[in-house]
Amino acid sequence: AQSVTQLDSQVPVFEEAPVELRCNYSSSVSVYLFWYVQYPNQGLQLLLKYLSGSTLVKGINGFEAEFNKSQTSFHLRKPSVHISDTAEYFCAVSDLDGANNLFFGTGTRLTVIP
Amino acid sequence: SAVISxxxxxxxxxxxxxxxxxxxxxxxxxxxxWYRQQPGQSLTLIATANQGSEATYESGFVIDKFPISRPNLTFSTLTVSNLSPEDSSIYLCSVGGGDTEAFFGQGTRLTVV
Known part of the structure; x- marks a missing residue:
């Protein structure tokens, strides 16, 4: 079974500062890794994903994440945040057994302070 | 991509x-x-609906409480039965996943009074 841990439930950060949202996972099999964003009163939107290959993946809106297999982590980063980045961010994993369903972390609420 | 209504x-x-x-x-x-997102919490998978077969439910979810229909390849329904205040959540449907992007509906915000 898979599980995803997002240690930080809330992250306040000033505008134009860098941010890192942490995600750790556990799985007995290889997984795909995702970050989704949920803006207020909107549905989930894919930010980026790691399937294979380069461990540094770039997504939309200037976000990137690095897969670290030894630490079973997939932390999300952005070098300079904007007010519009205020949202809930979910890390998720999907294993490779073909079931396709996603296992989500508990989410991190990023609040960008002007 | 997929658009979900x-x-x-x-x-x-x-x-x-x-x-x-x-x-x-x-x-x-x-x-x-079908996922459930309880207040202040993450998404939890309720069940997987395949066309032409019974839905597969995750641990803690049962068909009597959450019956699902999947009459064709473009449509599904989830019923939340015998409602109690604990069922107040956002319910979302989704397609895709695996090595592809998952797409989500906008969600249904249910309040039980």
Whole structure:
């Protein structure tokens, strides 16, 4: 079974500062890794994903994440945040057994302070 | 990509009643997924709905409480039965996943009074 841990439930950060949202996972099999964003009163939107290959993946809106297999982590980063980045961010994993369903972390609420 | 139309977007229901949520996809898909997002929490998979077979429920979710229909490859319904205040959540349908992007409906915000 898979599980995803997002240690930080809330992250306040000033505008134009860098941010890192942490995600750790556990799985007995290889997984795909995702970050989704949920803006207020909107549905989930894919930010980026790691399937294979380069461990540094770039997504939309200037976000990137690095897969670290030894630490079973997939932390999300952005070098300079904007007010519009205020949202809930979910890390998720999907294993490779073909079931396709996603296992989500508990989410991190990023609040960008002007 | 896939566009998912989910309705109703929100509802307020009395205890003991049921609510049926509809999910329409703009393309044919084999699997559709139903998630629950309780207040302040993450998404939890309720069940996987395959066309032509019984839905597969995750631990803690049962068919009597969450019956699902999947009459064709573009449509599914989730019914939340015998409502109690603990059922107040956002319910979302989803398609895709695995090594591809998952697409989500806008969600149904259910409040049980």
């Amino acid at each position: 989910q309705k109703p977007s929100r509802d307020i229901c009395q205890r003991g009643t049921s609510l049926t949520i509809q999910c329409q996809v703009d393309s044919q898909v084999t699997m559709m997924f």
